[in-house]
Amino acid sequence: MKLNERGLLVVLSGPSGVGKGTVRKALFEMEGHDLVYSISMTTRPPREGEIDGDDYYFVSKEEFERRIKEDAFLEWAQFVGHYYGTPKDKVEEQLKQGHEVVLEIEVQGALQVRERMSDAVFVFIAPPNKETLYRRLLRRGTESNETIQKRMDKAEREFPLAHKYDYIVVNDEVRNAADRILAIIRAEHARTERSIYKYKEIMEVDES
Amino acid sequence: MKLNERGLLVVLSGPSGVGKGTVRKALFEMEGHDLVYSISMTTRPPREGEIDGDDYYFVSKEEFERRIKEDAFLEWAQFVGHYYGTPKDKVEEQLKQGHEVVLEIEVQGALQVRERMSDAVFVFIAPPNKETLYRRLLRRGTESNETIQKRMDKAEREFPLAHKYDYIVVNDEVRNAADRILAIIRAEHARTERSIYKYKEIMEVDES
Numbered sequence: 077m078k079l080n081e082r083g084l085l086v087v088l089s090g091p092s093g094v095g096k097g098t099v100r101k102a103l104f105e106m107e108g109h110d111l112v113y114s115i116s117m118t119t120r121p122p123r124e125g126e127i128d129g130d131d132y133y134f135v136s137k138e139e140f141e142r143r144i145k146e147d148a149f150l151e152w153a154q155f156v157g158h159y160y161g162t163p164k165d166k167v168e169e170q171l172k173q174g175h176e177v178v179l180e181i182e183v184q185g186a187l188q189v190r191e192r193m194s195d196a197v198f199v200f201i202a203p204p205n206k207e208t209l210y211r212r213l214l215r216r217g218t219e220s221n222e223t224i225q226k227r228m229d230k231a232e233r234e235f236p237l238a239h240k241y242d243y244i245v246v247n248d249e250v251r252n253a254a255d256r257i258l259a260i261i262r263a264e265h266a267r268t269e270r271s272i273y274k275y276k277e278i279m280e281v282d283e284s
Numbered sequence: 285m286k287l288n289e290r291g292l293l294v295v296l297s298g299p300s301g302v303g304k305g306t307v308r309k310a311l312f313e314m315e316g317h318d319l320v321y322s323i324s325m326t327t328r329p330p331r332e333g334e335i336d337g338d339d340y341y342f343v344s345k346e347e348f349e350r351r352i353k354e355d356a357f358l359e360w361a362q363f364v365g366h367y368y369g370t371p372k373d374k375v376e377e378q379l380k381q382g383h384e385v386v387l388e389i390e391v392q393g394a395l396q397v398r399e400r401m402s403d404a405v406f407v408f409i410a411p412p413n414k415e416t417l418y419r420r421l422l423r424r425g426t427e428s429n430e431t432i433q434k435r436m437d438k439a440e441r442e443f444p445l446a447h448k449y450d451y452i453v454v455n456d457e458v459r460n461a462a463d464r465i466l467a468i469i470r471a472e473h474a475r476t477e478r479s480i481y482k483y484k485e486i487m488e489v490d491e492s
Contacts, residue, residue: 263471266451
């Protein structure tokens with residue numbers, strides 16, 4: 077029996093190149109969970125085959141900016157001329173239905189979410205060590221040396237932000253990391269600050 | 285990779301009759317853990333077949349009282365003329381070796397441990413509801429009505445203490461409860477306050 081029936085908002089984040097996407101995919105492939113992935117909203121035009129409401133919610137620049145003003149995003153950012161953001165109402169709807177909603181986002185975005193959703197669970201995905209991360213960045217053969225250097229610098233600035241998260245999960249082996257995140261989700265539902273209200277209701281106990 | 289290599293002290297507790305012992309046994313029968321059970325010290329004479337250092341550490345009343353004075357117990361109590369306690373040094377030794385040490389103790393004992401080992405993990409095992417607990421107590425056919433009534437009164441006083449624990453795990457189904465406790469142990473190793481020191485060492489980052 078779950079004492080807390082509302083879903084959890086689970087924020088997966090970590091430095092550039094740590095393998096957030098791979099861990100998230102492995103997590104969704106595992107059994108015994110009720111995870112949904114939060115679909116982002118963007119002003120970037122759909123690429124061939126991309127479906128609105130499936131890959132992204134595609135909106136106009138005007139609509140996105142109107143939503144920023146309405147504080148309708150859990151986090152948003154601008155990349156190469158386009159907006160990307162996480163719509164608050166969609167996330168809230170899924171949480172109410174009891175789903176665990178997973179966001180896989182950049183460190184800066186995660187810190188924005190922290191301010192808006194203090195009861196979310198923040199997981200920092202860390203590399204086993206610096207060398208491993210740098211080697212992973214270098215192996216992405218398609219990028220210029222300059223881009224790689226920029227990513228390394230960004231990672232270097234992100235390493236010291238781990239302490240702002242609830243959990244640090246080392247991505248030594250993708251399955252291990254995903255498995256540990258699943259354990260975190262199960263454990264968080266049982267945490268006293270989340271489960272005490274329901275417990276008091278069931279056990280008919282008052283404050284003490 | 286575990287960021288925190290020291291074992292965890294896991295305190296399983298909860299009201300009389302909730303099934304602490306059954307959950308603990310199920311937990312130890314599960315795979316994929318490195319749990320050890322803390323052996324209590326007592327002044328009660330060994331029963332037939334009981335082995336010193338296996339079932340209990342059997343000591344004299346004088347020795348037990350000397351140890352109380354030396355603050356050598358994580359918790360201790362007296363039942364029907366005999367002392368029972370958890371020896372601090374034995375627990376510490378196992379934790380250093382990286383084992384997770386499990387204590388299965390009464391609510392009052394758990395609160396004593398809380399004062400001495402603030403970094404332990406405290407799990408309150410709760411019944412699905414009051415009726416289930418009372419029915420379990422009644423089903424223990426060997427006890428007098430008076431004893432059952434006393435246990436019910438004790439449980440009633442213990443229900444409101446759940447908020448002093450880190451986690452509340454409902455014993456609706458023994459395997460479920462054990463499984464959830466295993467998830468809690470895995471998750472706790474990744475908690476930032478436990479893992480940040482090791483992380484900083486590995487990543488060579490300073491305060492931020």
